[in-house]
Amino acid sequence: MKKQYNTCKNIYAKPAFTATCASTSHSLAPDTLGRPCLLNSRGAATSQGGGKDRAGARLPNSQSVPEGHLAVYYRGGALLPSLSRPGYRLMLPFVTSCRAVQTTLQTDEIKNVPCGTSGGVMIYIDRIEVVNVLAPHAVYNTVRNYTADYDRALIFNKIHHELNQFCSIHTLQEVYIELFDQIDENLKLALQQDLNTLAPGLTIQAVRVTKPKIPEAIRRNFELVEAEKTKLLIATQKQKVVEKEAETERRKAVIEAEKMAQVAKIQYRQKVMETLTEKRISELEDAAFLAREKAKADAKYYTAQKAADSNKLKLTPAYLQLMKYQAISTNSKLYFGSSLPPNLFLGSCAFEQLVAPIAREAQLLSKGEKLHLRPRTTDT
Known part of the structure; x- marks a missing residue:
């Protein structure tokens, strides 16, 4: 487990037989533990200040709360309603204990999580990382309901449960390959849905899951299958390349044929136009020739007729x-x-x-x- 459970540090080498008067209000004031109190040789508490200290009295026990944490206090096993911000704080030694609860982004790490698939194959996930953050206003209620080790009950145990639920309804092929990319998102949604009810203020930012460990024989089979899939993919890609090349050649041939057909059509139209033009010219020439011949024939006929008329007269x-x-x-x-x-x-x-x-x-x-x-x- 990557998360460290901090305890309030004692800045003195020897414990002091002094205490502080704890405040009963649940607030985040700079000094929520009240003013320091002293213990006499009989164990009675007396106030510090306003007179000379009695013999045998020592300085109160001072603790430090690290940045990014809030300190919670237990007295006689009971959780006190007061919280302390980062810095130096005073508490009653031996009677009051302190736990520092992190309120910044933290990563909980769960290792070697077993998971049984629907086919009965047992696999192990080497590491699951859960990135979460606890809001400062939810520290008291969360610690009161689930102790300072709240993440063990709310995250660690829940991860095991949700992961087994996921694996039990999916095959090894789905868990290891097909649906592996959905495991982290499913875990995050399931955790956050429960936390919204059980521990409001605790937010799951991300879940990271490593590749499951499977039996060696099955792993080799998967590798062989992946190798065959790779070969098939390569062959398919080659086939697509060949098909594309053939399609390109066919398109080139079609374009060339269409171009030749268009050229032939244009040439045909040109020849038809030339033929029609020649025919028209020939018709005009024939008409002109016929007109000339008719004129010549009419002239000859007229000449012959006149000659015949003349001969008749002769x-x-x-x-x-x-x-x-x-x-x-x-x-x-x-x-x-x-x-x-x-x-x-x-x-x-x-x-x-x-x-x-x-x-x-x-x-x-x-x-x-x-x-x-x-x-x-x-x-x-």
Whole structure:
């Protein structure tokens, strides 16, 4: 146990047969023990001061109370209602005893606490530290109800009880590994809940629990399990790394494919636009060419029609007779007689040169009339 139970120190080497008149009021005045009293040779108490001391009288027994403590006094086994602050104080020796109660932060240490799990395995917790503080106003009631060793009844025994309650409903796996981080908080809450009722003014600040001691065979098994868990964790992490790398590669491939698809779509749209543009240009060129050809055809038709009309006007008996004589005049030979063959001039070059253009004009005229009579279709 780390806590030290202080007693009031005697500043004299030899005990003095003097006492102090104790005050009956429960207060924290600078000197709550009253003025010093002297004992005569018969044991009767007389007041000090106001006259010459009798023979055999000595100085009163002086005690020192350390800083951070309050002194409580017992007389004949009964707790006196007076308390003393730190400093020098006087008390009646042999009859009055003094105990110093700490009112600052202190640490109670419980060692080698046994604990039985729900599976029947007995384990030992090497050390449990309980940091607590007792308020000055609660010193008298706490000491009166639980003596100056109040922490043994309120903390030490309670720690054993609460720890066994916790272990009895949990397995070794839970106590040693899974719920070990909750033991200190559970102990603190359980202690403080009881202290709020049993000893108001005593506050638990913290509870620290060391790792339990378990049987060696079980400990080796736990170490093997932890080693396997570590291997599994490493393998799992490696698997996650591989999965992340594969996911990264897949995302890269998807992004690259999406980029290529977008590029291909843009190129396709560009080609479609180019094709549509070329088609439009071709349509415009075809329309222009068709218009030109139609204009040429109309011009040729008009020319042929006019030529045919002109030839119709020329094809008169007088004109034909004139053309006949002109053709005959080009021949180098002339034949006269009443019995000439009818096809005498059919093979002559002059006749062919004269008659052939007329025949072609007549043929073109007939074709033009047929085209003129055919219905025309409009191009859109």
